Amino acid sequence: xxxxxKYFGLITNDLGSEAELPEGSSVSDLLNHIVKQDPxxxxxxxxxxxxxxxxxxxxxxxxxxxxxxxxxxxxGGG
Amino acid sequence: xxYGYAGKMLFVNLSNDxxxxxxxxxxxxxxxxxxxxFGAKILYEMMxxxxxxxxxxxxLGFLTGPTxxxxxxxxxxxTIVHKSPVTGGWNDANSGGxxxxxxxxxxxxxxxxxxxxxxxxxxxINDGKVEIRDAxxxxxxxxKKVWSVLKEETKEQRLRISAIGPAGERLSYIxxxxxxxxxxxxxxxxxxxxxxxxxxxxxVRGTGEIPVKNPEKLLxxxxxxxxxxxxxxxxxxxxxxxxxxxxxxxxxxxDSPVKNWGGVGVLDFEDDKAQKVGAIALDxxxxxxxxxxxxxxxxxxxxxxxxxxxxxxxxxxxxxxxAAAFGSTCLCSEEDAxxxxxxxxxxxxxxxxxxxxxxxxxxxxxxxxxxxxxELDGIDLTWxxxxxxxxxxxxxxxxxxxxxxxxxGSQYAAKYWGKGQEYLQTASGIELPMxxxxxxxxxxxxYQFDPTPGRHVKGGIGSLQMGGNELTDxxxxxxxGMMDLVLTTNTEIMNSSGLCYFHALVxxxxxxxxxxxxxxxxxxxxxxxxxxxxRIYLMRHAFNVREGLKPSDFKLxxxxxxKPPLTAGPLQGVTVDEELLGKNFFESAGIDFETGKPSLELxxxxxxxxxxxxDMYVKAGETV
Numbered sequence: 147x148x149x150x151x152k153y154f155g156l157i158t159n160d161l162g163s164e165a166e167l168p169e170g171s172s173v174s175d176l177l178n179h180i181v182k183q184d185p186x187x188x189x190x191x192x193x194x195x196x197x198x199x200x201x202x203x204x205x206x207x208x209x210x211x212x213x214x215x216x217x218x219x220x221x222g223g224g
Numbered sequence: 225x226x227y228g229y230a231g232k233m234l235f236v237n238l239s240n241d242x243x244x245x246x247x248x249x250x251x252x253x254x255x256x257x258x259x260x261x262f263g264a265k266i267l268y269e270m271m272x273x274x275x276x277x278x279x280x281x282x283x284l285g286f287l288t289g290p291t292x293x294x295x296x297x298x299x300x301x302x303t304i305v306h307k308s309p310v311t312g313g314w315n316d317a318n319s320g321g322x323x324x325x326x327x328x329x330x331x332x333x334x335x336x337x338x339x340x341x342x343x344x345x346x347x348x349i350n351d352g353k354v355e356i357r358d359a360x361x362x363x364x365x366x367x368k369k370v371w372s373v374l375k376e377e378t379k380e381q382r383l384r385i386s387a388i389g390p391a392g393e394r395l396s397y398i399x400x401x402x403x404x405x406x407x408x409x410x411x412x413x414x415x416x417x418x419x420x421x422x423x424x425x426x427x428v429r430g431t432g433e434i435p436v437k438n439p440e441k442l443l444x445x446x447x448x449x450x451x452x453x454x455x456x457x458x459x460x461x462x463x464x465x466x467x468x469x470x471x472x473x474x475x476x477x478x479d480s481p482v483k484n485w486g487g488v489g490v491l492d493f494e495d496d497k498a499q500k501v502g503a504i505a506l507d508x509x510x511x512x513x514x515x516x517x518x519x520x521x522x523x524x525x526x527x528x529x530x531x532x533x534x535x536x537x538x539x540x541x542x543x544x545x546x547a548a549a550f551g552s553t554c555l556c557s558e559e560d561a562x563x564x565x566x567x568x569x570x571x572x573x574x575x576x577x578x579x580x581x582x583x584x585x586x587x588x589x590x591x592x593x594x595x596x597x598x599e600l601d602g603i604d605l606t607w608x609x610x611x612x613x614x615x616x617x618x619x620x621x622x623x624x625x626x627x628x629x630x631x632x633g634s635q636y637a638a639k640y641w642g643k644g645q646e647y648l649q650t651a652s653g654i655e656l657p658m659x660x661x662x663x664x665x666x667x668x669x670x671y672q673f674d675p676t677p678g679r680h681v682k683g684g685i686g687s688l689q690m691g692g693n694e695l696t697d698x699x700x701x702x703x704x705g706m707m708d709l710v711l712t713t714n715t716e717i718m719n720s721s722g723l724c725y726f727h728a729l730v731x732x733x734x735x736x737x738x739x740x741x742x743x744x745x746x747x748x749x750x751x752x753x754x755x756x757x758x759r760i761y762l763m764r765h766a767f768n769v770r771e772g773l774k775p776s777d778f779k780l781x782x783x784x785x786x787k788p789p790l791t792a793g794p795l796q797g798v799t800v801d802e803e804l805l806g807k808n809f810f811e812s813a814g815i816d817f818e819t820g821k822p823s824l825e826l827x828x829x830x831x832x833x834x835x836x837x838x839d840m841y842v843k844a845g846e847t848v
Contacts, residue, residue: 221474
């Protein structure tokens, strides 16, 4: 299934606007997928706010085809 | 010789032109470190309770810490202290740039100024030589112009100044000094205090060296930080785009307020709008990087704005707080308006947070029919209207028409007009900064109850939660006290030592204590940090208690704690128990929540707080 992706904040490299994941994948699976793309973001992702279709979710949430995910890595100051 | 210090403090009375030096004692250095640690101790000793914040008795301090002026990374900050005309209580605010190190190299760890000059003056310090000079010709000048004029006048091209602009001269409660053209100890009305003294600027030039006990160790610590930074994505983002790289993420996650704290980012300030005022989008204006003294991060930048409605030949990158205040909080995604607002604040000497928040308050009042177009001098202040935002801010900067009222902040304006109180977003009267306690609940405690209310740089558990760190469920409010206390005292030391808040985001743990130990020769460990941090906190707290302010007198407006909660978005349904967070903290800190009195046992154990014991216990007739 395809997940529409948007990244903000500390995740500044281009990780693409879509993620391809097996049916039944969770937010946790999605985060692992991102870490495989760029291992440098592993620590930042543990602190990021994840929104699915504009709602905050926990990492066990199961994703659906065409879900819109925002990965919001805030700085923690400024 | 005291390692880590210039060794002298300067006292200037502008009523009679008296200039005095005092030797910095070892006891003061060890017990209060520097910065507002020194400031709280000196102001408590020298200022009477009930002093008029804009009168001669208020003492305005400019202070450095032991790291300032050394080769320590992140050591470019200085602090101002005074009684605030906004909150009526203790105030401290700090700023980066180069002014702090220059002051210390000129021979002084701190300057304290009281009295009121009959005519405008500036204080000129050049390697230990101090003069009070006429500033009549500088009055009315903006903060950038006055810097260039003073460089010429003193023939010192490396001169650093901290100066007020026209807003401070007019005693605007949201005014502040500006140093290096764009760095500001912005919050709490320091510009008005300076203006009330007819003090246009402090100009410093120094070539001295600060003695360091263990210079090799200091360089080792710097190297350790560099190694961590090399691998840090946070450091990369800060270095490349500055704090504004986080503006869109903060608006969408709920970290930053939206629509005067009543909106939801993903619904009211969608990602395409949020990105327009983020630093990545604004990077097209960058002409040059800017770093504060001894900063390996360099989160600043110079901009040139050639397009849009307000071209600016040379300006600076807006900080996150500025972009959020004029951006998501006002629902404005017009980048040229944001850049112009930032420039107006810098040259007139205005706190960008309070300015943006005051505009947001006026916007909500206008859109809800509370303030009329006539009351706003014909400005059509609809949500997100950048042109109207710039026009209103310009009026505030000029003290013109409705701007004269709004230049004293939203609380003053609501009181003046007798309406709009329900839309105020303040803590003890000062506009809230740009991190939302519904996102980081620990901030509710610091915003409401810190002796300097309404600040995002006072540590506590909120400082971890801001960055998404959650050691425990952040919405469970029990047993928070001790962790909150430890993280607060740690920040007391950071601020007092002269280090930048951002060092902690990109450094290995513990470098703060290591820097202080290497520079001063003290054995400064976690235990000492807790004890000294508590002492500094209690000194600031005692200043407020002496002014008659108990914890229950500190008020935080309701939206910030989800009362009522938001009905949509990532923070939907969140309510913060700020009273419990406060009570937990005060219990762990040994302070009675009802009376504000620290326990006698604690005061005696910490030491260095004899005046506080005398005021709170001896004069009250209690047995000590």
